[in-house]
Amino acid sequence: MSKRFPDRLDPWRFADLGKEVSGELPVEAFVRLRDCLMQADGEVLFNLSFSRDEQRHARLDGNVRTELTLECQRCLGALRFPVERRFSVVFVQGLNEAERLPEDLDPCLVEEGVVDFRELIEDELLLALPQVPMHDTDVCQVPHEFVSDEELQVSEPEQQENPFAVLSALKKDRH
Template identity: 45%
Template sequence: MFAPTPELVDPWRAVEAGCDYSGSLPLARMARLQEALREALGEASFRLSFSRDLEGRGILRGEIDARLVLTCQRCLEAMEVPVSLSMVLALVSGLEEAGRLPEDLDPLLVTAEPLRLADLIEDELLLALPLIPRHEPGACPASHVLAAKGEERREEGSPCPFAILGELRRRGD
């Protein structure tokens, strides 16, 4: 069943009806994601399908595509990160139920509250963000400078305790 995407969905009713939603959401409307972005340009396109699996579980399958503009932590210039993710989530009503899921299913905790699809999409995009965004070494303007100082070799060679220490410091900044 195809329907225009509502803001709020009762997940169990969506499972019963086999609802299938697709559309796009402006990144500028995702406040939490925006904090991690250099520019909140463009949209995330999505498709979310509710169904029931053979074991009777409520399942939400989703695909989300977006181009995120982040700041490279090496050169501090903009970098575009294409994100294309797909997920299969099982609706659960508690942690105990989540613990019983097979490994290939991630839990989606649902309560009596309706599910806000935009929040779900934003959560998935946040999870997809790289921990330390960086250009590929060849594509990063700063890598030439670092290579001249011999820093690049240290980063790409076998990790020595000092390199790890440097990494930790950088993350702590």
């Protein structure tokens, strides 16, 4: 899929043209989101649809879809967290305009006439994150089990290999 769309776009122009922008971006492209993740893997799929409503507001209806790897706060293990989020915003140029909007419309403040759509997508992803990510209790592993499993996998081959390597090095020296 093409990744060539503008990072920053003029929302009023896009609304006038009824533009639709869709594509995918790697999770690791979202710097603020990355800080909340255990691992920045996978892709974010998005679809942004711009339009003018009856009041001539420039409006965006979007959806974002991805699966994020969070850290379970109970066992510190990886937790796969699917996100599918729909959102709608109305673009405004200042706080005055934002205050005049009906309450059911979510304002998006535009600075210098352009919107960074990655920031917009990232904001929505951050809003979708749970405050305290945790596995369901039936799949969550208690911390000591998780750590020992990992230690077994990492340290066992080393313990077997190292003495052997030392021994064979000694034998070579003697011959």
